Amino acid sequence: MKFFLDTADVNEIRELVETGLVDGVTTNPSLVAQAGRRFEDVLIEICELVPGPVSAEVTDTTFEGMLAEGRHLAKVASNVVIKVPLTIEGLKACRILSREGIKVNVTLCFSPAQAILAAKVGASFVSPFIGRLDDVGEAGMTLIYEIVEIYRNYPEFTTEILAASIRHPIHVVDSARAGAHVVTMPPKVLRQLYNHPLTDKGLSAFLNDWKKTGQKILAR
Numbered sequence: 001m002k003f004f005l006d007t008a009d010v011n012e013i014r015e016l017v018e019t020g021l022v023d024g025v026t027t028n029p030s031l032v033a034q035a036g037r038r039f040e041d042v043l044i045e046i047c048e049l050v051p052g053p054v055s056a057e058v059t060d061t062t063f064e065g066m067l068a069e070g071r072h073l074a075k076v077a078s079n080v081v082i083k084v085p086l087t088i089e090g091l092k093a094c095r096i097l098s099r100e101g102i103k104v105n106v107t108l109c110f111s112p113a114q115a116i117l118a119a120k121v122g123a124s125f126v127s128p129f130i131g132r133l134d135d136v137g138e139a140g141m142t143l144i145y146e147i148v149e150i151y152r153n154y155p156e157f158t159t160e161i162l163a164a165s166i167r168h169p170i171h172v173v174d175s176a177r178a179g180a181h182v183v184t185m186p187p188k189v190l191r192q193l194y195n196h197p198l199t200d201k202g203l204s205a206f207l208n209d210w211k212k213t214g215q216k217i218l219a220r
Helices: 010-017 029-035 039-049 063-074 088-099 112-120 130-135 140-152 169-178 187-194 197-213
Strands: 002-006 024-026 054-057 080-085 104-109 125-128 160-163 182-185
Touching (some): 002 187, 010 187, 039 054, 063 080, 063 088, 080 088, 112 125, 130 140, 130 169, 140 169, 160 169, 169 182, 169 187
Parallel strands (some): 002 024, 002 182, 054 080, 104 125, 125 160, 160 182
């Protein structure tokens, strides 16, 4: 499974890329607004830090506008993936951009039917939003299972399932169990994956016992 960071905070990305756990980054207009910087400057910096896919979302809602913005953003760096909404205009733009060799992430997916459409127009990624479905009383993870089941029936579908709107580590684990190709998560959630009180407790006990021996592995 690939891990993407869902953030436009360059400092967070730089720190977590050093762990070797980050395979890509997803951004959106809300995350860029939080960064408080010019969008393309942030995008260039992220693409330099991350060798994998970096999703950059268009803001125009028309077919022609999405095409123009998508083509423009794709020139920023070779690893830019254009993010378009799962609307009829977005699907039309995805089809053209994909045929031009530009990778596209179709976002704001909330049903299996929408995921089928994204695959049919050649999306590189489809982003089902787990947490937002949970927020309205639906079982968000069920959507991941359903999309995985459908895609497996059609080997010609090359679209990767990118589980999004991740709120906690259980979402990550359940997405992996379901068979999602990618999970994009806030930096906080990635850190929660490796933090565990029993790990800290065990390490402290080991080190205390070692200290009592008076030994050192490397002489100083």
